[in-house]
Every structure is written in structure tokens, then in C-alpha cells.
Amino acid sequence: MQTVSSPFLPFHVPLIEEDDMRAVREVMESGWITTGPKAAQFEQEFARYTGARQAVAVNSGTAALHVALEAIGVGEGDEVIVPTLTFAATAEAVVYCKARPVLVDCEPEIFNIDPVQAERAITARTRAMVPVHFGGHPCDMDPLLRTARARGLKVIEDAAHALPARYRGRMIGTLGDITCFSFYATKSITTGEGGMVTTDDQTWADRMRVMRLHGISKDAWKRYTAEGSWRYEILAPGFKYNLTDMQAALGLSQLAKCHSMWARRRLLAERYSQALSRLDAFELPATRSDVGHAWHLYAIRICPGELSVHRDRVIEELKERGIGTSVHFIPLHLHPYYRDRWGYRPGDFPVAEDYFDRCISLPLYPAMSDEDQARVIEALTDIAHRFRRPAISVLAGSENGIFSGMNSTYPAGPAPGAKAAQSAEGGETWYLGTGKRLLDTAGAVIALALASPLIVICALAVRLSSRGPILFRQRRVGRGGRAFELLKFRTMLDGSTGAQITASGDTRITAIGRWLRRTKLDELPQLINVLKGEMSLVGPRPEVPEYVAGYREEQKRVLERKPGITSPASLTFIDEERLLAAQTDREGYYRRVLLPRKLEIDLAYCRNAGLGADLRIIAATVRSLLPGKGACDRSGARGSGARCETEREPGSEAA
Ligand SMILES: *Cc1c(COP(=O)(O)O)cnc(C)c1O
Numbered sequence: 231m232q233t234v235s236s237p238f239l240p241f242h243v244p245l246i247e248e249d250d251m252r253a254v255r256e257v258m259e260s261g262w263i264t265t266g267p268k269a270a271q272f273e274q275e276f277a278r279y280t281g282a283r284q285a286v287a288v289n290s291g292t293a294a295l296h297v298a299l300e301a302i303g304v305g306e307g308d309e310v311i312v313p314t315l316t317f318a319a320t321a322e323a324v325v326y327c328k329a330r331p332v333l334v335d336c337e338p339e340i341f342n343i344d345p346v347q348a349e350r351a352i353t354a355r356t357r358a359m360v361p362v363h364f365g366g367h368p369c370d371m372d373p374l375l376r377t378a379r380a381r382g383l384k385v386i387e388d389a390a391h392a393l394p395a396r397y398r399g400r401m402i403g404t405l406g407d408i409t410c411f412s413f414y415a416t417k418s419i420t421t422g423e424g425g426m427v428t429t430d431d432q433t434w435a436d437r438m439r440v441m442r443l444h445g446i447s448k449d450a451w452k453r454y455t456a457e458g459s460w461r462y463e464i465l466a467p468g469f470k471y472n473l474t475d476m477q478a479a480l481g482l483s484q485l486a487k488c489h490s491m492w493a494r495r496r497l498l499a500e501r502y503s504q505a506l507s508r509l510d511a512f513e514l515p516a517t518r519s520d521v522g523h524a525w526h527l528y529a530i531r532i533c534p535g536e537l538s539v540h541r542d543r544v545i546e547e548l549k550e551r552g553i554g555t556s557v558h559f560i561p562l563h564l565h566p567y568y569r570d571r572w573g574y575r576p577g578d579f580p581v582a583e584d585y586f587d588r589c590i591s592l593p594l595y596p597a598m599s600d601e602d603q604a605r606v607i608e609a610l611t612d613i614a615h616r617f618r619r620p621a622i623s624v625l626a627g628s629e630n631g632i633f634s635g636m637n638s639t640y641p642a643g644p645a646p647g648a649k650a651a652q653s654a655e656g657g658e659t660w661y662l663g664t665g666k667r668l669l670d671t672a673g674a675v676i677a678l679a680l681a682s683p684l685i686v687i688c689a690l691a692v693r694l695s696s697r698g699p700i701l702f703r704q705r706r707v708g709r710g711g712r713a714f715e716l717l718k719f720r721t722m723l724d725g726s727t728g729a730q731i732t733a734s735g736d737t738r739i740t741a742i743g744r745w746l747r748r749t750k751l752d753e754l755p756q757l758i759n760v761l762k763g764e765m766s767l768v769g770p771r772p773e774v775p776e777y778v779a780g781y782r783e784e785q786k787r788v789l790e791r792k793p794g795i796t797s798p799a800s801l802t803f804i805d806e807e808r809l810l811a812a813q814t815d816r817e818g819y820y821r822r823v824l825l826p827r828k829l830e831i832d833l834a835y836c837r838n839a840g841l842g843a844d845l846r847i848i849a850a851t852v853r854s855l856l857p858g859k860g861a862c863d864r865s866g867a868r869g870s871g872a873r874c875e876t877e878r879e880p881g882s883e884a885a
């Protein structure tokens with residue numbers, strides 16, 4: 231193959247070589263160019279390659295999804311669960327069947343459909359789920375298949391990115407009820423346009439063969455051969471989805487090198503990971519140990535804490551350096567159609583939105599050279615250095631103010647009797663100066679009185695279930711940078727040491743502790759912090775001094791307000807422990823990703839603080855604490871937005 235040396239490295243170039251062209255040419259010379267023997271052969275070889283019993287060739291991945299959903303009987307009034315982070319086709323095929331696409335958020339770090347949220351989205355009308363093996367990383371199929379079996383659903387896999395890929399030793403194409411592949415120009419093998427469906431079920435395969443060509447009963451191409459007859463029957467109003475022999479011939483020659491092209495993509499992906507792991511500015515794709523990744527995409531994410539510019543600017547900068555990239559995908563719920571027709575809104579699926587906001591897919595294809603890849607790495611390194619965010623590190627200090635000289639940066643809290651508020655509105659000023667303190671005191675007294683029986687029960691439970699004190703005290707940074715001791719019920723084994731960050735499944739947490747954390751009852755003792763005047767009911771969440779020391783100048787403005795038991799940031803990140811559980815570097819992820827985002831949210835609160843905002847946040851917090859609330863509402867599978875923070879407990883201080 232001749233390589234055209236171009237100053238611009240496109241995001242993707244298919245690998246079309248001499249043998250591919252010869253294969254297509256032979257078909258064109260044969261006198262039979264539409265669906266015929268080559269298409270049949272391509273199906274057989276594809277079935278052999280994936281290990282599926284049946285393979286049915288169609289003219290696109292979208293068509294594959296459509297005939298698959300049609301075959302299992304999805305129709306009007308049905309619901310089909312689809313991840314929001316996918317290409318248009320996945321949900322569109324559901325709409326072709328007059329069914330309702332029910333969108334679901336993705337799991338952090340791997341960005342495939344979240345099995346827990348998928349299960350929550352099931353209703354009496356749900357017929358199927360369409361997990362997408364995003365970027366070529368197989369979905370966690372076992373829980374999805376278990377849920378589907380238990381609830382009587384079918385699983386149609388969108389494997390447009392997943393040739394070849396493995397999950398726990400099994401090839402993608404053999405796991406779900408039906409699997410759909412795409413041979414679009416950018417996919418791992420291409421026929422220009424094309425697709426394939428695999429299944430082990432003869433009945434579904436037969437139905438799909440009929441429906442892909444006008445609902446005609448037999449292999450219609452045989453009509454024009456010696457074996458065929460002119461007679462045919464129409465069994466259903468089918469589609470015109472057949473794959474031509476020209477395409478199938480290209481598919482056969484591409485399939486023959488599918489494995490070697492995959493090996494090359496794997497090598498390129500490994501090199502990216504090695505080279506880019508030196509840069510703090512980017513988060514790299516993660517891979518679970520029980521999968522074989524197809525490496526259709528290599529997508530990095532910008533770390534907002536490390537880089538001073540947005541993803542869009544990074545894409546522009548790469549383009550200026552002659553490098554094409556792409557973004558996969560704009561989550562479906564952000565598009566006008568899904569908003570207007572199905573009622574989704576921005577904010578419904580925070581994990582997908584955060585991913586979308588920060589992701590860039592880098593060039594990754596066998597037709598690119600080592601030098602091409604070196605250019606990409608060099609450009610990213612250059613960008614990471616040029617736009618590095620200056621970290622202002624502030625010294626830890628004495629007991630009462632961890633910052634020396636901090637008054638020069640911002641007011642360190644009001645002198646007694648002075649007005650604290652910066653708001654221009656008079657009413658708000660009174661509220662922030664005096665009213666809020668009244669609300670805090672009254673609120674804390676009432677809450678303590680109401681909760682007193684519960685507090686006694688919690689205290690006894692902690693005391694009796696494991697050795698150690700009832701209360702856990704932790705140094706946090708309050709208003710004006712003054713440190714104070716935040717009180718909580720102890721949820722960990724006494725003397726626990728280890729990571730700063732706790733994630734779901736942390737073994738240091740006691741059984742009672744797990745319950746206290748889930749219900750958030752462990753936070754109740756902070757009402758005492760409120761009475762002591764160290765905290766408010768609502769305010770930016772106080773952090774540990776180590777983290778505050780790394781705040782940038784503008785982030786330090788959160789210290790202008792009294793910290794709160796609840797805050798908009800805590801409500802936004804209900805899934806914090808789960809987000810963290812998926813990370814290999816939890817501390818780093820918290821510092822680089824979660825903390826900056828939480829600060830952004832709390833800073834916005836500080837700018838608009840007032841009675842109305844506080845009452846709304848208190849109401850949302852109470853709602854999120856009620857049993858059965860706070861996660862997902864049904865049909866739209868939409869996050870309620872009511873979320874609570876989980877805690878970082880330096881284990882050493884728990885001792
Ligand atoms: C490419 C793609 C499809 C559709 O494939 P076409 O062959 O273009 O119709 C479906 N789903 C996903 C996730 C894709 O990336």
C-alpha cells in the first residue's frame with residue numbers, strides 16, 4: 231500500500247490494500263454484484279470467526295440493530311433500555327420499531343451502560359436492553375444477562391465497536407441474544423457501509439434473513455441462478471437492508487486481517503498509555519482485567535484541575551498541530567430530539583455528561599505509522615505543558631488558621647457584629663449576616679430534638695458493635711481557613727489506617743458503619759458543630775487541610791462562607807463512593823477530578839447564597855434522605871439530582 235505523506239493526520243483512515251481491491255474487482259468482473267454467493271460466504275466466515283451459530287449480513291450496523299429488535303418482537307408501546315452515551319443508531323433503531331428508548335447513564339471509568347441503573351430503569355413495558363461495548367471495551371455482561379434473564383428481557387448487543395473483543399474468555403458475538411456489528415468506514419473492519427448480526431437462535435436468524443430483503447420467503451438471489459425459481463412469497467413488509475457482494479468481498483478480505491489489524495491497534499493503544507501516563511493533564515482509558523479490548527477508540531479525558539483550558543480548545547490546538555481527533559459521543563439526551571420527544575434534560579446523566587465534556591478520541595488505526603503516533607504524543611505533551619494550571623500550594627500552619635497571611639487573600643470571617651455578606655441585595659445581606667445564624671441555630675435545635683431517639687440508637691449501635699469511641703473527629707478547614715473538628719459517628723474499625731478516601735466496599739468500614747453511611751445518619755453529630763457556630767446547615771463542604779492547601783486562588787473563596795452539613799456539591803455527587811470505587815488511583819481522581827468540580831459547584835452557591843437557595847437545598851437534602859428516594863425515577867431513568875456526599879476519612883486520624 232502506498233502511504234500518502236500528508237501534513238495532516240486524519241482521525242481515521244481505513245486500511246484498504248491491494249488484496250481488498252482485487253477482491254472487489256473480481257466480484258465486479260463476475261457478473262454478480264449484488265447480494266449473492268460472496269455475501270453467503272462472508273456470513274459463514276464471520277460466524278466462524280466470532281463462534282456464533284448464525285450470522286446475517288445487512289447493509290449497516292443500524293440495519294443490524296433494526297432487524298434484531300424486530301426479530302425479538304419489539305413494537306409499539308414497548309420500552310428498550312439504551313445507554314445515553316452512544317451513537318444515534320442505537321436508540322434510533324428502537325424508535326424505528328415504534329418503541330420508546332429509555333436512556334441510562336454509564337458507569338464511571340469504563341463508560342459502558344451502568345448495570346445497576348439499567349436494572350432500575352426496567353418497567354413492565356421493558357422488552358430489551360441494548361448495551362453498547364463502548365470504544366471496544368466489553369460491557370460487564372454477566373450482571374446484565376442475569377438481570378435480563380430474571381426480568382424476562384432480551385439482550386441485543388451493539389457491538390459496532392467490538393470486533394474482535396472478549397468478555398471472560400468468550401467472544402463478543404456469542405453472549406447476548408443477538409449481537410450487531412458495523413462495517414462503517416471507521417470501524418475495525420469496513421465494507422464502506424455494512425453490518426452483521428450474530429445469534430445462536432435459528433428462528434431469529436430466519437426472521438432477520440426474511441426481513442432484510444422485503445420480507446421475501448427464500449434466499450431471493452437464488453431466483454436468478456440455475457438452482458432458483460422465479461416464484462417467491464412475501465411474508466411481511468420487510469426492509470431493503472441486503473449487503474452487496476462487492477461489499478461482502480471487501481468484508482471477506484478485511485476479516486482475513488481482522489486479527490493482525492487488532493494487534494496493531496493494541497500496540498498503538500499500549501504506546502499511548504505508556505507515553506501519556508507521564509502527563510497529569512489527561513486521564514487515560516481503563517481496561518478491566520477480564521476482557522479483551524477491541525481498541526476501536528482510544529479516548530483520553532482532560533483533567534480540569536490540571537489544565538487551564540477546556541477540551542474544545544485542546545481539540546483546536548491539536549488541529550493546529552496537524553492532528554485530527556473526534557468526540558464520542560454527544561450523549562443522546564442532550565440532543566433536541568431526545569429532549570423534545572422524550573423529555574430528557576441536561577443534568578439527567580451526570581457521568582455521561584462529565585465524560586462528554588472532557589473526552590477526546592485520538593487517532594488509532596493500523597494505517598497510521600509509528601511516526602504518526604509520535605506526533606500525536608508530542609503534540610499532547612506540548613499542550614499539557616503550555617496550558618498547565620499553576621498550582622498554588624499553601625502552607626499548613628497553626629491550630630487555628632492553617633493559612634498565615636490569608637487575610638490578604640480574602641476576608642477571614644466577620645468581626646463580631648459585622649455584616650458578612652457581599653451580596654448587593656439588602657435582604658440577602660441581612661439573611662447572610664444574621665438570618666442564616668438564626669436559621670442554623672433553630673434548625674439544629676429542632677433537628678437534634680426530633681432526632682434524639684435516633685441519636686441514642688446510633689450511639690449505642692456504634693458503641694456496642696465495635697471497640698472504640700462513638701464519635702469520630704476530623705480536622706477540617708472552616709470559614710476563614712480556621713480548622714475545626716468535624717464530628718461524625720464512627721463508621722470504621724478503631725485504629726484503621728490507610729487511604730484518605732473511602733469508596734464503596736472499603737473493608738475498614740464496620741457493618742453498622744455501612745448502614746450509617748448509607749443512610750447518612752453518621753453526619754448527625756454535625757448538628758453540634760452547627761450549634762458551636764463552626765458550621766451551617768447549608769454551606770460549602772469542608773475539606774481536610776491537605777486538600778485545602780492545594781486550592782487555587784479562586785477556589786479559596788469557598789472559605790468565605792461557613793461550611794455546611796449539606797451543599798449543592800454534596801447533593802450533586804450522590805455517587806461519589808461508587809465513582810471512586812471504579813478508580814485505580816482514587817486519591818488522584820478525587821484531587822484532580824471530583825474536588826475541582828465540587829468546588830466549582832460550591833463556589834457558584836457562594837456567589838448566589840441566600841435564603842431561597844438554602845431552603846431549596848435543605849428540602850432537596852431531606853428528600854434525598856427519605857428511604858427509596860434519591861436515586862432514579864422510573865421511566866426517564868433520570869437522576870433526581872438529590873445526592874449526598876460521602877466522606878474522606880484519613881484512617882490515621884481515626885486511630
Ligand atoms: C457506527 C455505530 C453504529 C451504526 O453503524 P452504521 O454501520 O454506521 O449504521 C451503531 N452503534 C454505534 C455505537 C456505532 O458507533
